[in-house]
Amino acid sequence: MIDRTTSNVTDCKLLSRAKRGDKRAFELLVIKYQQKVQNSLARFVKDRDELNDLTQEVFIKAYKALSAFRGDSQFYTWVHRIALNTAKNHLVARSRRPPTSDIQVSDAESYNSYYQLHDIDTPDNILLCEQMEQILKETISQLPEDLRSVISLRENQDLSYEEIAKIMGCPTGTVRSRLFRAREILDEKITAVLDGR
Amino acid sequence: MGENKIHLDEKCRRDLCALMDGEASDFEVQGILTAMDGKSAREVRELWRRYNLASNSIRNETSGIGFDVSGDVVAAIKNQPIRHLTRPKKISEAILQFGVAASVAMFTIFSIQHYNNSDLIDQTPHNVKVESNGVDASMGPAAQFPTGFKPNINVQTVSIGSIRKPEPKVSLDTSLFQDDRIRDHIDRKVSEYYRQSTHIDRDRKNRM
Numbered sequence: 001m002i003d004r005t006t007s008n009v010t011d012c013k014l015l016s017r018a019k020r021g022d023k024r025a026f027e028l029l030v031i032k033y034q035q036k037v038q039n040s041l042a043r044f045v046k047d048r049d050e051l052n053d054l055t056q057e058v059f060i061k062a063y064k065a066l067s068a069f070r071g072d073s074q075f076y077t078w079v080h081r082i083a084l085n086t087a088k089n090h091l092v093a094r095s096r097r098p099p100t101s102d103i104q105v106s107d108a109e110s111y112n113s114y115y116q117l118h119d120i121d122t123p124d125n126i127l128l129c130e131q132m133e134q135i136l137k138e139t140i141s142q143l144p145e146d147l148r149s150v151i152s153l154r155e156n157q158d159l160s161y162e163e164i165a166k167i168m169g170c171p172t173g174t175v176r177s178r179l180f181r182a183r184e185i186l187d188e189k190i191t192a193v194l195d196g197r
Numbered sequence: 198m199g200e201n202k203i204h205l206d207e208k209c210r211r212d213l214c215a216l217m218d219g220e221a222s223d224f225e226v227q228g229i230l231t232a233m234d235g236k237s238a239r240e241v242r243e244l245w246r247r248y249n250l251a252s253n254s255i256r257n258e259t260s261g262i263g264f265d266v267s268g269d270v271v272a273a274i275k276n277q278p279i280r281h282l283t284r285p286k287k288i289s290e291a292i293l294q295f296g297v298a299a300s301v302a303m304f305t306i307f308s309i310q311h312y313n314n315s316d317l318i319d320q321t322p323h324n325v326k327v328e329s330n331g332v333d334a335s336m337g338p339a340a341q342f343p344t345g346f347k348p349n350i351n352v353q354t355v356s357i358g359s360i361r362k363p364e365p366k367v368s369l370d371t372s373l374f375q376d377d378r379i380r381d382h383i384d385r386k387v388s389e390y391y392r393q394s395t396h397i398d399r400d401r402k403n404r405m
Contacts, residue, residue, distance in 0.1 A: 006219035006220070009219030009220075010216055010217070010218075010221070013216075013223070013226055017226070017230070019279065021278075021279065022230060023271055023275070024233045024234070026271075027233070027242070027270070028216075028229075028233075028245055030267040030271075031242060031245050031249065031265070032245070034263060034265065035249070035250070035263050036258070038263035038264075039263075051263075052264060055266045056269050056270050056273065059266070059270045060270060060273050060274055060277070063270075063277065064274075064277060064279065125262060129254075129262055132250070132262070136251060136254055136255060140255070151255075155252060155255045155256060156256070160218075161218065161220050176214075176215060176220065179214060180210070180211050180214045183217075183248060183251070184210070186251050187247050187248065187251065190247050190251055191247065194247070
């Protein structure tokens with residue numbers, strides 16, 4: 001897995017503001033990581049409403065405990081740990097009620113439900129994801145050479161603007177501008193896909 | 198969604214793009230957060246979400262498009278303060294802290310005492326001759342220290358009286374009196390003074 005160091009820089013900037021009580025900064029972090037958290041939680045719960053509630057609970061817990069996050073690990077690693085504990089506690093609480101699922105708490109962490117369909121994994125949603133991935137690949141391959149190189153170095157190699165500038169032999173301002181243009185083109189395609197669902 | 202992009206100005210979109218890459222300055226981050234309160238608040242959030250969706254998809258980091266819970270989370274934490282977790286102090290830690298504080302206080306007190314004594318010694322002018330006037334050392338300030346405390350002072354105890362400036366020597370030039378005219382003048386003045394004072398005393402007695 002790629003070490004997203006530049007992503008960590010963004011997280012640190014937003015976290016320092018969130019710790020000072022800026023809820024908008026925390027909201028940007030929620031938007032950024034909610035999909036990953038949902039994917040983690042989907043291993044434990046299938047029901048869409050439950051998944052929704054648990055995802056919210058994870059981020060609310062994270063916000064309340066923000067002062068305890070010292071930055072020793074990446075923000076998502078910390079949130080992921082909260083998500084696992086929340087899911088386990090949820091399963092323990094559910095075991096006190098009539099069980100609706102055969103998942104045991106001891107098996108929860110190692111339980112792999114990747115190949116099982118969840119409520120969010122509707123055929124429409126799966127199709128939408130496949131469509132989006134396909135369109136992104138096609139769009140990137142059709143980008144002009146300078147834009148394609150810059151988005152590839154940034155997203156696949158996780159290089160900083162300075163590193164990309166050195167490789168491409170251009171100022172960092174040009175890298176920044178090219179990345180923006182590439183993202184604008186990709187965003188246009190994604191918006192069309194999402195609007196069409 | 199397509200219309201939303203029109204409302205969001207290019208500056209904000211560029212800043213969001215830079216934030217995606219960890220390259221946005223503090224000023225730009227502040228600009229984005231401010232825009233989240235403005236008329237294009239929804240567009241900022243949606244563009245940020247789409248940028249992240251695209252990034253995750255290109256990196257193959259997540260599968261599926263979930264639901265957006267950010268609005269609900271923000272509503273839930275609206276009045277939630279961040280807990281400042283403080284670990285309760287153990288008794289041993291408290292005792293240790295007290296011990297350190299006491300040691301520092303003791304050291305400070307003795308340092309100040311020692312410093313003050315040094316000051317007294319240093320203030321003695323070098324050109325003043327310190328007279329040994331037979332003061333018993335056991336009766337001076339040195340004897341006022343607590344029992345067992347023997348300050349290492351290698352100088353003689355001095356008092357304010359001993360730090361005395363040498364009196365200016367006034368030597369009269371007696372040669373002036375050797376002049377006869379001046380001596381006669383002085384004698385005359387002195388005689389007049391006695392005469393007048395004698396008259397004044399006599400008048401006072403007569404009145405009584």
